[in-house]
Amino acid sequence: GNESMELGRLGIWYFLDALPARAAADAAKRMEDLGYGTLWIPETLGRHPFAHAAWLLANTSRLNLATGIANIYHREPGISVQGQNTLAEQSGGRFLLGLGVSHKPLVEGVRKLEYGPPVATMRRYLDAMAESMYTARKPETPPPTVIAALGPKMLELAAEKCAGAHPYFTSPEHTRMARERLGPDKWLCVEQKVLLETDPEVARRVARQVAAMYIGLPNYRNNWLRMGLTEGDLEDGGSDAFVDATFAWGDLDAIRARIAAHFDAGASHVCIQPVNPNGAFGDLHWPVLEALAPAA
Numbered sequence: 001g002n003e004s005m006e007l008g009r010l011g012i013w014y015f016l017d018a019l020p021a022r023a024a025a026d027a028a029k030r031m032e033d034l035g036y037g038t039l040w041i042p043e044t045l046g047r048h049p050f051a052h053a054a055w056l057l058a059n060t061s062r063l064n065l066a067t068g069i070a071n072i073y074h075r076e077p078g079i080s081v082q083g084q085n086t087l088a089e090q091s092g093g094r095f096l097l098g099l100g101v102s103h104k105p106l107v108e109g110v111r112k113l114e115y116g117p118p119v120a121t122m123r124r125y126l127d128a129m130a131e132s133m134y135t136a137r138k139p140e141t142p143p144p145t146v147i148a149a150l151g152p153k154m155l156e157l158a159a160e161k162c163a164g165a166h167p168y169f170t171s172p173e174h175t176r177m178a179r180e181r182l183g184p185d186k187w188l189c190v191e192q193k194v195l196l197e198t199d200p201e202v203a204r205r206v207a208r209q210v211a212a213m214y215i216g217l218p219n220y221r222n223n224w225l226r227m228g229l230t231e232g233d234l235e236d237g238g239s240d241a242f243v244d245a246t247f248a249w250g251d252l253d254a255i256r257a258r259i260a261a262h263f264d265a266g267a268s269h270v271c272i273q274p275v276n277p278n279g280a281f282g283d284l285h286w287p288v289l290e291a292l293a294p295a296a
């Protein structure tokens with residue numbers, strides 16, 4: 001079960017790739033001191049998520065490290081089991097493996113691998129992980145796994161095979177649907193982009209810059225359409241309705257209200273992604289993290 005690990009209600013989701021390793025470790029320590037329970041790091045074309053997680057875990061004492069997500073096409077199932085157990089054991093149970101099918105443009109276009117049907121491919125992968133051997137010293141409790149899940153079928157697979165699900169770039173309405181599919185007891189770890197900027201024009205412009213790298217990806221587009229947005233909402237960098245549905249922007253009360261809406265809809269953990277109002281990708285926006293800090 002999930003009782004082995006306390007994710008905390010609030011976590012942080014962030015690309016630390018622009019920070020030198022030492023600065024990334026310092027940032028993780030600062031997040032820990034602010035009382036955030038879990039730091040989620042991605043895998044695209046930058047740092048190796050298991051190697052970087054090892055470094056961040058070694059430089060913290062309470063913070064959990066989660067992959068949001070590790071790409072299943074980048075390693076065999078047995079290798080993921082090895083990485084997961086190694087990190088969980090080294091850190092005293094502070095590692096959460098988040099897995100995902102990623103996106104066809106990355107898997108086929110960049111990595112030159114064959115992209116399979118998402119749900120069937122993930123099911124096979126999880127089954128193979130369950131059958132994989134691990135002969136080193138094991139963590140005290142079996143380490144949990146969550147999967148990136150947006151659609152109903154992937155959410156149902158998460159409920160059947162995993163500790164829970166990690167939806168990315170969604171809305172509280174999606175969270176409500178996800179909780180229904182997962183059932184009452186599974187982790188629902190929702191990512192939410194937050195932007196402490198009250199000027200609607202500035203906030204939406206910065207939000208569109210962030211959305212640009214995602215808006216063409218079919219897995220996200222299909223999900224936004226399921227959420228009730230239209231094809232028109234996804235043109236020209238995204239409509240105001242798209243931005244307002246998927247970003248929490250405004251003052252602290254507005255951001256807190258959006259986080260609360262996810263919890264009310266059934267989220268068990270919300271990992272906030274701080275978007276800097278100055279638009280700089282590598283510039284962690286500490287003011288919003290400090291204001292929302294659980295330890296504050």
